[in-house]
Amino acid sequence: QVQLVESGGGVVQPGGSLKVSCKASGFIFSNYGMHWVRQAPGRGLEWVTFIRFDGGNIQYTDSVKGRFTISRDNSKNTLYLQMKSLRPEDTAVYYCAKDSPQAMDYWGQGTLVTVSS
Amino acid sequence: AVRMTQSPSSFSASTGDRVTITCRASQGINGHLAWYQQEPGKAPKLLIYAASTLQSGVPSRFSGSGSGSDYTLTISSLQSEDFATYYCQQYYTYPMNTFGQGTKLEIK
Numbered sequence: 001q002v003q004l005v006e007s008g009g010g011v012v013q014p015g016g017s018l019k020v021s022c023k024a025s026g027f028i029f030s031n032y033g034m035h036w037v038r039q040a041p042g043r044g045l046e047w048v049t050f051i052r053f054d055g056g057n058i059q060y061t062d063s064v065k066g067r068f069t070i071s072r073d074n075s076k077n078t079l080y081l082q083m084k085s086l087r088p089e090d091t092a093v094y095y096c097a098k099d100s101p102q103a104m105d106y107w108g109q110g111t112l113v114t115v116s117s
Numbered sequence: 118a119v120r121m122t123q124s125p126s127s128f129s130a131s132t133g134d135r136v137t138i139t140c141r142a143s144q145g146i147n148g149h150l151a152w153y154q155q156e157p158g159k160a161p162k163l164l165i166y167a168a169s170t171l172q173s174g175v176p177s178r179f180s181g182s183g184s185g186s187d188y189t190l191t192i193s194s195l196q197s198e199d200f201a202t203y204y205c206q207q208y209y210t211y212p213m214n215t216f217g218q219g220t221k222l223e224i225k
């Protein structure tokens with residue numbers, strides 16, 4: 001069965017950096033694009049970034065451009081999100097999601113990133 | 118950017134009720150619409166894609182319809198497990214998908 005397991009969340013000070021990971025299993029990871037979606041406490045879902053199956057066609061929402069970097073290692077079935085210059089408004093649960101394609105058919109359980117001094 | 122507006126933002130209903138949630142896009146999205154269900158503390162779950170296609174394993178009481186910029190999610194007979202928050206999402210501008218603000222369905 002498809003499983004996506006995020007890790008690496010935690011508390012970081014404003015201006016700091018953090019890298020979260022998403023380990024995939026149960027499907028051929030190298031055949032599918034992947035998304036990161038976040039959800040601030042008590043708020044709705046916000047699409048953050050996408051990477052194509054081969055690492056190409058990377059896209060970001062405007063608020064994270066230049067600060068966040070998505071990447072993947074198909075040999076390790078793992079998706080990454082490197083976050084720099086973090087702001088309090090980046091505080092959220094970060095979900096990785098498998099592209100179906102186009103819709104998102106499987107989601108991880110999420111990892112909480114808290115930006116606070 | 119395509120903006121998605123859901124209505125209502127929240128409402129109360131009873132088990133057995135038929136309910137409809139509406140999602141309006143700021144422009145036509147040619148049926149490139151998905152619906153997700155999110156229970157408290159859990160990840161979202163895909164219910165419907167391509168506006169009306171039921172994802173495998175989703176109960177048939179869920180249905181979707183619409184075209185152009187206006188779409189609906191209908192639950193024909195509410196069950197206790199359906200009380201959750203529902204999100205629409207457009208992928209017309211794939212991969213830069215955008216979500217509606219959510220509709221919270223509560224027990225009356």
